[in-house]
Amino acid sequence: xxxxALTSRVSINLPRAVHRLAWIGLLCxxxxxxxSACDDGDMPTPTPEPTATPTREPTPxxxxxxxxxxxxxDDPLFPGLGNGGYDxxxxxxxxxxxxxxxxxxxxxQIEADATQNLSSFNLDFRGLTVTQVAVDGLPADHSxxxxxxxxxxxxxxxxxxxxxxxxxYEGQPSTSSVPGTSLLVGWINYETGxxxxxxxxxxxxxxxxxxxxxxxxxxxFIITVPEPYEVASNGELTSTTYHGETVTYVWESVHxxxxxxxxxxxxxxxxxxxxxxxxxxxxDSVEASIDESAxxxxxxxxxxxxxxxxxxxxxxFESTGSVVIxxxxxxxxxxxxxxxxxxxxxxxxxxxxxxxxxxxxxxxxLTPASWQDLWLNEGFATYAEWLWLDHKSGGGxxxxxxxxxxxxxxGPPANPDPGALFxxxxxxxxxxxxxxxxxxxxxxxxxxxxxxxxxxHAGGNVTTxxxxxxxxxxxxxxxxxxxxxxxxxxxxxxxxxxxxDLGN
Numbered sequence: 065x066x067x068x069a070l071t072s073r074v075s076i077n078l079p080r081a082v083h084r085l086a087w088i089g090l091l092c093x094x095x096x097x098x099x100s101a102c103d104d105g106d107m108p109t110p111t112p113e114p115t116a117t118p119t120r121e122p123t124p125x126x127x128x129x130x131x132x133x134x135x136x137x138d139d140p141l142f143p144g145l146g147n148g149g150y151d152x153x154x155x156x157x158x159x160x161x162x163x164x165x166x167x168x169x170x171x172x173q174i175e176a177d178a179t180q181n182l183s184s185f186n187l188d189f190r191g192l193t194v195t196q197v198a199v200d201g202l203p204a205d206h207s208x209x210x211x212x213x214x215x216x217x218x219x220x221x222x223x224x225x226x227x228x229x230x231x232x233y234e235g236q237p238s239t240s241s242v243p244g245t246s247l248l249v250g251w252i253n254y255e256t257g258x259x260x261x262x263x264x265x266x267x268x269x270x271x272x273x274x275x276x277x278x279x280x281x282x283x284x285f286i287i288t289v290p291e292p293y294e295v296a297s298n299g300e301l302t303s304t305t306y307h308g309e310t311v312t313y314v315w316e317s318v319h320x321x322x323x324x325x326x327x328x329x330x331x332x333x334x335x336x337x338x339x340x341x342x343x344x345x346x347x348d349s350v351e352a353s354i355d356e357s358a359x360x361x362x363x364x365x366x367x368x369x370x371x372x373x374x375x376x377x378x379x380x381f382e383s384t385g386s387v388v389i390x391x392x393x394x395x396x397x398x399x400x401x402x403x404x405x406x407x408x409x410x411x412x413x414x415x416x417x418x419x420x421x422x423x424x425x426x427x428x429x430l431t432p433a434s435w436q437d438l439w440l441n442e443g444f445a446t447y448a449e450w451l452w453l454d455h456k457s458g459g460g461x462x463x464x465x466x467x468x469x470x471x472x473x474x475g476p477p478a479n480p481d482p483g484a485l486f487x488x489x490x491x492x493x494x495x496x497x498x499x500x501x502x503x504x505x506x507x508x509x510x511x512x513x514x515x516x517x518x519x520x521h522a523g524g525n526v527t528t529x530x531x532x533x534x535x536x537x538x539x540x541x542x543x544x545x546x547x548x549x550x551x552x553x554x555x556x557x558x559x560x561x562x563x564x565d566l567g568n
Contacts, residue, residue: 130220133185135212137276140436141482145265146276147186147212150176153226157271158286163293163330166253168192169234172271178225184216187231188268188275190250191238198230206231213272231272238269244484247394254391256353257293257331261396261403264435264485267323277431278525280320288312289330296329296349296387298399317399319381320523322431327398329387340366342373345383347401351390354406362386364414368421371455372448375511376422377518380429384421397423397445414456415449422448425518433525438485439477439551440526443494450495462499466559469496470566478528478551496559497550503560504546505539513538 133149154175159168174187190211197206199217207214213231221227237251237260249262250269260270267273274281285297288310299317332352336359339345346369348362365386373379381400393405395416402420409416426444454461474493475481481489502510517526517534528551536543549557558565 130181130183132183132214133180135186135214137278139276139434141480141485142264142435145188145435146279147188147274149180149182149185150178150227150274152176152274152279152281154282154284155271155273156284156286159270159328160288161258161290161330163258163290165236166258167234167236168270170271171230171232172273174229174231174272174274176227176229178221178223178227181223182217182221184214185221185229187213187215187229187272188265189213189231189233189272190240190265190268192233192235192270194231194233196230196232200227204229211268233272240265240269242486243482245486252391252393254389256351256390257329259327259329259389259391259393259403261327261329261398263324263396265324267326270328271326273323273326275323277322277324277435278433280322280431280523280525282320283317283326285315285328286312287315287328287330292332293330294333296327296331296333296401298326300382319399321399321428325397325399325428327387327396327403329389329403331389333387338366340370342370342379344369344373344379345385347383347385348388349386349401350388351406353390354388358388358406358410361409361413361417362388364417365421368414368418368452369424371452372418372422372425375451375514376425377515377522380424380522384424386417395420397421397427397441399428400424415453418449418452419445429523430518430521430526431524433527435482435485436480437478437527438480439490439494439497440528440531442486442490443477443498446491446495447498450499465499466496466562467566469499470556470559472556472565474556476552476554493550493556496556497547500546500550500557500560501535501543504543505535509538 133147135147136144137146137148139145152174156173157170158172159170161168188211194206194208194213197204197215199215202218204218205216215229239248239250239252241247242249242262249266251260252258260266265275268275283298287295287297289295290310295313295315297315298321299315301313302316303314305312333349334352336348337346344366346366348359348365350359365384369379369384383400385401387401387403388409389403389405391405392407395402395404395408397420402423404416422445423441427441430440432438432440450462450465469492471488471492475489477490477494477497480487505513513535516538517531520534521530532543532547
């Protein structure tokens with residue numbers, strides 16, 4: 065109702081005087097109402113109702129570009145080894161072995177993380193027939209070229225995504241030769257059993273793998289064999305299940321390791337467990353066909369592992385020991401128990417044991433980032449032989465070091481010939497480089513360098529630069545001249561204090 069309409073009604077029913085008073089009163093009431101409404105200086109403005117905005121689920125960012133993972137890691141010596149685009153966290157290798165027929169039926173699950181947007185990726189895999197491939201439980205396309213197994217999932221795998229690939233396969237595993245040698249790696253079937261191992265590419269003969277030392281991973285081996293065979297492998301034995309005529313052994317490595325350290329031994333064993341004075345569990349598995357007297361050299365295992373624990377730092381794994389095979393095979397520092405052929409063990413005794421146990425620190429705990437730095441394994445292990453012999457003799461064991469080890473024809477340890485990888489270049493000249501460093505900086509700084517190098521890089525991959533950095537830090541000075549001459553020069557330096565060769 066308007067003000068004019070209200071005053072018009074009043075004027076019809078009242079006398080003139082009253083009319084005037086009513087008019088004035090009404091005006092005052094209206095004025096008071098207006099003043100009250102304007103008390104804050106502004107007329108109130110109604111607040112509009114908020115407009116409802118429809119909500120929608122967030123849309124994941126699509127993979128704009130995805131590409132195949134690299135078919136090799138450009139290793140300086142073996143560029144085709146390994147594969148790019150992913151990082152493996154665990155392998156679960158399940159094998160059913162027919163020992164008499166020397167055939168296997170297997171399935172390997174690879175748990176990994178994509179390091180790029182992957183349209184496909186590769187695994188190293190030699191021989192054997194692939195029967196089925198799946199990625200995250202869904203069938204995946206696959207193809208083979210040489211030892212490269214290419215897997216193409218149904219949809220690209222985004223960078224940063226965890227995924228798993230499962231490869232099923234069967235057949236008779238094979239072997240191949242080691243560069244510059246007549247030695248075989250891979251699946252070796254001999255008279256009384258099977259040994260599957262080998263450096264640098266033994267693993268890909270019996271399971272698909274990213275076969276390069278830079279991609280360390282955890283391993284589980286689930287191996288079924290006919291009775292009365294037994295299985296020895298990496299890590300710790302976690303279960304043994306009997307199924308009448310067959311038995312399944314589960315071995316698990318709870319510490320990451322490089323693929324060249326993976327092994328599988330199928331034979332009949334006599335196992336002996338003990339403990340070192342320092343509390344390290346020792347488990348020796350000696351093939352049953354080997355004479356008991358061959359065990360004598362194994363008595364040094366607990367002594368050596370305790371000695372090296374003092375020099376290099378605490379032993380890095382839950383247990384150690386030996387796996388001794390009744391066949392003429394080369395030894396290997398398989399983690400955490402080295403594998404020995406009985407002939408080599410009888411010939412070289414505790415010197416060989418010292419070499420392979422030293423690898424549990426130098427090679428297994430600290431693994432080369434590429435095969436070019438193999439001397440960080442073999443030079444250290446060779447020098448560890450001398451450290452043990454010196455300790456065993458009560459001192460003075462290094463008196464004949466240079467006369468025994470020095471040769472003028474050794475090539476540079478940090479730049480070895482891939483065609484002769486396992487040669488004196490990385491073993492003996494690598495050990496000489498360490499002895500020269502010891503002479504240059506003194507015993508206290510030298511052994512402090514070894515312990516700090518191990519502690520700083522435990523569980524990882526290392527390069528020659530990592531060792532040089534620690535040595536220079538401990539010594540407090542530049543050591544480039546010494547390392548350049550001993551590790552990179554084409555000419556073997558003369559021993560310190562000598563001005564002519566040693567007649568070797």
